[in-house]
Amino acid sequence: MATEHSRSAARMMMAPAVVLLLGWMLVPLMMTLFFSFKKYLPLRGDSMANGLDWVGFDNYVRFIGSSSFWPSVQATLIIVGGVLVITIVLGVLLALLLDQPMWGQGAVRILVISPFFVMPTVSALVWKNMFMDPTNGLLAHLFIFFGAEPVQWLSQASLQSIVMIVSWQWLPFATLILLTAIQSLDSEQLEASEMDGAPKLKQFWYIILPHMSRAITVVVLIQTIFLLAVFAEIFVTTGGAFGTRTLTYLIFQRVLESQNIGLGSAGGVYAIVLANIVAIFLMRIVGKNLDK
Amino acid sequence: MARAITNNRKIINTSAAWAVGLLIFFPILWTILTSFKSEAQAINDPPIFFFFDWTLENYGVVMERSTCASCGTR
Amino acid sequence: MGKIVLNQVQKKFGDVEVIPPLDLTIEEGEFCVFVGPSGCGKSTLLRLIAGLEDVTAGSIQIDGKETATLPPAKRGLAMVFQSYALYPHMTVRKNIAFPLKMAKMDEAEIDKRVNNAASVLNLGDYLDRRPGQLSGGQRQRVAIGRSIVREPAAFLFDEPLSNLDAALRVGMRLEISELHKRLETTMIYVTHDQVEAMTMADKIVVLHAGVIEQVGSPLELYKRPRNQFVAGFIGSPKMNFIGGDAAVKYGVPTIGVRPEHITVQESGGDWEGVVGVAEHLGSDTFFHIHDTGLAETITVRADGEVGFKHGDKISLSPRSEMIHKFDENGLRIDD
Ligand SMILES: Nc1ncnc2c1ncn2[C@@H]1O[C@H](COP(=O)(O)OP(=O)(O)OP(=O)(O)O)[C@@H](O)[C@H]1O
Numbered sequence A: 001m002a003t004e005h006s007r008s009a010a011r012m013m014m015a016p017a018v019v020l021l022l023g024w025m026l027v028p029l030m031m032t033l034f035f036s037f038k039k040y041l042p043l044r045g046d047s048m049a050n051g052l053d054w055v056g057f058d059n060y061v062r063f064i065g066s067s068s069f070w071p072s073v074q075a076t077l078i079i080v081g082g083v084l085v086i087t088i089v090l091g092v093l094l095a096l097l098l099d100q101p102m103w104g105q106g107a108v109r110i111l112v113i114s115p116f117f118v119m120p121t122v123s124a125l126v127w128k129n130m131f132m133d134p135t136n137g138l139l140a141h142l143f144i145f146f147g148a149e150p151v152q153w154l155s156q157a158s159l160q161s162i163v164m165i166v167s168w169q170w171l172p173f174a175t176l177i178l179l180t181a182i183q184s185l186d187s188e189q190l191e192a193s194e195m196d197g198a199p200k201l202k203q204f205w206y207i208i209l210p211h212m213s214r215a216i217t218v219v220v221l222i223q224t225i226f227l228l229a230v231f232a233e234i235f236v237t238t239g240g241a242f243g244t245r246t247l248t249y250l251i252f253q254r255v256l257e258s259q260n261i262g263l264g265s266a267g268g269v270y271a272i273v274l275a276n277i278v279a280i281f282l283m284r285i286v287g288k289n290l291d292k
Numbered sequence B: 001m002a003r004a005i006t007n008n009r010k011i012i013n014t015s016a017a018w019a020v021g022l023l024i025f026f027p028i029l030w031t032i033l034t035s036f037k038s039e040a041q042a043i044n045d046p047p048i049f050f051f052f053d054w055t056l057e058n059y060g061v062v063m064e065r066s067t068c069a070s071c072g073t074r
Numbered sequence C: 001m002g003k004i005v006l007n008q009v010q011k012k013f014g015d016v017e018v019i020p021p022l023d024l025t026i027e028e029g030e031f032c033v034f035v036g037p038s039g040c041g042k043s044t045l046l047r048l049i050a051g052l053e054d055v056t057a058g059s060i061q062i063d064g065k066e067t068a069t070l071p072p073a074k075r076g077l078a079m080v081f082q083s084y085a086l087y088p089h090m091t092v093r094k095n096i097a098f099p100l101k102m103a104k105m106d107e108a109e110i111d112k113r114v115n116n117a118a119s120v121l122n123l124g125d126y127l128d129r130r131p132g133q134l135s136g137g138q139r140q141r142v143a144i145g146r147s148i149v150r151e152p153a154a155f156l157f158d159e160p161l162s163n164l165d166a167a168l169r170v171g172m173r174l175e176i177s178e179l180h181k182r183l184e185t186t187m188i189y190v191t192h193d194q195v196e197a198m199t200m201a202d203k204i205v206v207l208h209a210g211v212i213e214q215v216g217s218p219l220e221l222y223k224r225p226r227n228q229f230v231a232g233f234i235g236s237p238k239m240n241f242i243g244g245d246a247a248v249k250y251g252v253p254t255i256g257v258r259p260e261h262i263t264v265q266e267s268g269g270d271w272e273g274v275v276g277v278a279e280h281l282g283s284d285t286f287f288h289i290h291d292t293g294l295a296e297t298i299t300v301r302a303d304g305e306v307g308f309k310h311g312d313k314i315s316l317s318p319r320s321e322m323i324h325k326f327d328e329n330g331l332r333i334d335d
């Protein structure tokens, strides 16, 4: 990127990709915004061809006024927050463990990463039918074996169950990124801190963790984006019942079950706003840590 | 850091890592095992871990059901 | 404080013996330099002393205390690493304060010591910066600062200047020497640069493949190298080794003459040759002379004024009292 010439050449070459990406993102965004201000109920005969009625902020008011709105925001935040905490904490510990010398390191790493290759729908089905099923599930057998009453996972502890399933899927991602971060730490820094008299725990706290903070930010941001959109796991397990209706799920219900596209679009815009608030909030927290 | 790692240390690391790795992998392993069980044995109480009658019947069912009309070959 | 004794210390990595059993004593307050070619085990020896590696056999005593079971932090040593190993996310102040904080010293004392170290090392203006915002020389000083605040029994330096440019290296060399004069603490300094070794050391330890070839003061090594390896390693440009008839004249298989102990003239000397390359440094001129029939090249260090050019036929005479004699095993023969 040195000369004026190379810079403009670079711009030229990037232009198609930028235009394509912008179109890709902007068109759906614009359509969502457009529909959110319209009354659009296909079952009642509304269609693009006949022209849609402009209803101003009606959809927004109705969406937010619905009794399921705030609970859905809450459910969303619990799932995102819960999974983030679990995957980061366990991910850091696992990364530390996998970084130690051991026999069969490669094989263990593959085992740990394996859940990442399972499709969300499949993993939800597996957990629902084979582990959390109150009569045939393995967890139920386990509880009975220890003389406890089996838990009705998906109805009594529905949110926790979903957090657990989703954490299982995302733990490999966090572990992998954090492991590479640990491996990139200069060993002389650890030796220096050892000579400076830092015991293992303080080495972790003052040297390793700050070194990983950038990787943790990356994990948090990427996971947040995907976790806000968690859908299959809820659809398969509880179908949105037992307080597991997230914002995404609510929008899905409004559009597909109630066939109210305008209302769903307004929900979509709220989801975008929420995602941005969460992202900015997280960046602030982690970013501050980075600058310290 | 580069000091000789005692074998004890390494044994502890290895067993801990393998335990965790297998725990994480277990749902997948269980799925694979169950896929070779018959319907009845899959929901047997108590669950059978390894010594069940291995069968491929489930795979056959999947293959049959996945015939799609539009493909036209079967 | 700061006497270090190595007793039959041996180090193996797996089956590879990197350091065969060796004995070495480093006196209190001494500036001891380990020098040797790359891969000869200098760093390994230093890390053994620091406790960052375990000895395979033998023992190390620091101030009379056996160190076998002492972790690095308890040995009272401070180390400056080649890569500086500063903590990138901490400010200079926090970096320097880190060992004190780990020792749970109280804030006021930490501040005092950090400020003191900063003024000694001219770091006052940079205390609130991160290592990433410092130049190489400044980083080096922070690393030294971090080690001096602990007031260790001895400092260990592993090639601390090798990442710096030539001018800065000379400057830092002086600063470290001055620091040693002021603190009067034992320092062990690893380098593969024999100029650093000669200029800074009280005592030089020449290592070769893990074996100590010679221990002595810089001048001792220069004047009376124990064998051909030391003779070739100490001194720049390198000593000329001459075998064959010229050596037989002195009654030995090999003789060595330093470039500065050969005089050049147009004719009438002991040996004849043709100038290959003449390197003019201003103060000195190095002549690389071919076709002498003694060795591939003979290097001569002459006064800057001497004006022979490429292709000139010249005549050389060694100063006979400065000739080193070696036997067939490369060991020095004294008259
Ligand atoms: N952890 C290790 N495992 C196996 N061999 C090692 C290890 N560390 C060093 N060695 C070997 O020990 C020998 C001495 O290494 P050392 O780092 O002490 O050399 P050095 O004298 O410091 O060289 P340099 O001037 O290049 O830093 C080398 O041959 C090296 O390959």
Ligand SMILES: [Mg+2]
Pocket (backbone or CB within 6 Å): C042, C043, C044, C158, C159
């Ligand atoms: Mg080295």
